[in-house]
Amino acid sequence: MAKVKYINYKKPTININKGEKLMVSSQQPFNFVIKSDDSPEKEIYKKALLRSGEEISKALEIKNTINIDVYIEDFCKTLRSTACFSLVGMTYSPIYIALKDSSSPNEREYAYPQALVKQLNLDKEVDFSDHDLIIYLNTHMAKEDFSEIITTHEIIHGLGFMGNGVVIGKSIGIPNIKEELFSPYVYYDVENVAENKINYNMLGFLPFTVFEKNIVAIEDRDNYLYRTGFDEFFDNSVNITSYSLDFNSSSEEQFSVLSKIYSEIYKDNKSLNKYRKITKYYFTHNSIGFKCSDGEVVKLQTFNDVYLSSSSGNHMAVPFKCEALNTCYSNDINEYDNDYLMYYNFPIQFKSSEMLKKFKNEYGFIGPKLLKILTTMGWTEKGKESDSKIYYVSDNEFPDVYDYLFELKSNNTIFKNDIKETFLMSSSNLNHTYLKTNILLIFIISSLLFII
Numbered sequence: 001m002a003k004v005k006y007i008n009y010k011k012p013t014i015n016i017n018k019g020e021k022l023m024v025s026s027q028q029p030f031n032f033v034i035k036s037d038d039s040p041e042k043e044i045y046k047k048a049l050l051r052s053g054e055e056i057s058k059a060l061e062i063k064n065t066i067n068i069d070v071y072i073e074d075f076c077k078t079l080r081s082t083a084c085f086s087l088v089g090m091t092y093s094p095i096y097i098a099l100k101d102s103s104s105p106n107e108r109e110y111a112y113p114q115a116l117v118k119q120l121n122l123d124k125e126v127d128f129s130d131h132d133l134i135i136y137l138n139t140h141m142a143k144e145d146f147s148e149i150i151t152t153h154e155i156i157h158g159l160g161f162m163g164n165g166v167v168i169g170k171s172i173g174i175p176n177i178k179e180e181l182f183s184p185y186v187y188y189d190v191e192n193v194a195e196n197k198i199n200y201n202m203l204g205f206l207p208f209t210v211f212e213k214n215i216v217a218i219e220d221r222d223n224y225l226y227r228t229g230f231d232e233f234f235d236n237s238v239n240i241t242s243y244s245l246d247f248n249s250s251s252e253e254q255f256s257v258l259s260k261i262y263s264e265i266y267k268d269n270k271s272l273n274k275y276r277k278i279t280k281y282y283f284t285h286n287s288i289g290f291k292c293s294d295g296e297v298v299k300l301q302t303f304n305d306v307y308l309s310s311s312s313g314n315h316m317a318v319p320f321k322c323e324a325l326n327t328c329y330s331n332d333i334n335e336y337d338n339d340y341l342m343y344y345n346f347p348i349q350f351k352s353s354e355m356l357k358k359f360k361n362e363y364g365f366i367g368p369k370l371l372k373i374l375t376t377m378g379w380t381e382k383g384k385e386s387d388s389k390i391y392y393v394s395d396n397e398f399p400d401v402y403d404y405l406f407e408l409k410s411n412n413t414i415f416k417n418d419i420k421e422t423f424l425m426s427s428s429n430l431n432h433t434y435l436k437t438n439i440l441l442i443f444i445i446s447s448l449l450f451i452i
């Protein structure tokens with residue numbers, strides 16, 4: 001089964017069977033399973049989640065229920081960083097299924113979120129996982145008339161607004177790679193070979209997502225960045241085998257293994273110039289965009305000189321002037337526009353009700369550009385006829401190893417070491433700015449940061 005599952009976050013076993021079900025309506029477009037203990041914050045988020053479910057299902061046709069596991073946690077207990085107050089929520093990479101546009105063996109496959117795949121016409125049956133995505137919400141950010149923007153933002157990431165690729169190098173905490181280059185993400189199979197010893201068998205690279213399938217450079221809007229190239233990653237010609245690590249190995253040790261593999265891939269690589277060019281886009285302000293089916297290119301947020309692995313390219317570009325990361329916010333509601341939902345940060349003082357009233361979108365939080373992005377990826381706008389296109393389920397096997405990996409890590413205090421984890425490094429430098437100006441950083445975490 002072509003299941004690209006690389007969810008990496010899982011609560012320790014103790015919580016696994018717990019869950020409070022929240023249904024949105026009799027049609028049940030969404031089914032939220034909240035896996036956290038009762039608290040006042042949980043009550044606020046429960047209302048927010050139901051509201052998000054209602055808003056999204058007003059905009060999109062959801063024929064088959066989307067199952068979302070929700071963890072409502074004190075990020076300061078889990079992340080152990082001062083950034084814990086300013087992180088509002090996270091969406092781990094959703095469960096993906098690899099699909100192709102035709103049955104041709106030469107056709108490239110892309111990772112589609114399971115939530116979307118359930119709504120599409122497939123050439124064969126798929127054995128779906130019980131949950132489609134997991135979101136993780138910070139108790140410190142629970143606030144009436146505000147949290148629904150956070151929960152909707154996170155769910156939209158899980159419905160497909162997310163990439164798989166990552167710039168490999170010092171930006172993500174791998175210091176001994178000479179040159180930072182963009183790459184699809186690796187996947188592993190793991191085996192527990194001895195007490196405290198795991199073998200990581202690297203099997204290959206994950207396909208780019210349906211979101212990435214539609215990304216173009218602003219300077220060259222006719223060419224999709226990820227529909228060509230990267231062949232050596234996908235045709236199994238890369239010589240990657242396996243390595244052993246102990247349960248308690250530091251992120252530095254883990255990254256050093258990866259850096260060797262990447263150095264080998266990039267050595268004498270003919271496509272290096274293409275990869276350099278793409279990498280440069282990720283370090284250049286708003287240089288890439290999502291090309292919608294009508295040809296409009298919606299700019300995505302990238303910054304000059306800084307790459308945030310979980311954020312760059314995974315959010316819409318803010319509509320106001322913003323070149324360096326620390327100037328990319330505004331406290332002025334008039335500087336925002338109808339597509340406020342998917343910006344990478346959001347001022348805490350704007351109430352959900354105020355935003356709805358000011359921007360009067362046809363579909364509430366979902367602005368016109370976001371709707372176009374979603375329908376380009378395959379979602380159907382509410383009330384419109386759904387596409388009759390058939391998608392071909394790829395036969396590639398991707399092992400479900402990420403739950404297991406996270407379980408190992410969560411039991412071995414992944415967050416306790418003092419080495420700055422990459423995603424925290426990205427925001428902690430700016431943390432004071434965020435706190436002082438009351439700006440929230442809406443953040444997603446990409447899988448790379450935890451699983452290796």
Ligand SMILES: [Zn+2]
Pocket residue numbers: 153157314315343344442443444
């Ligand atoms: Zn986000």
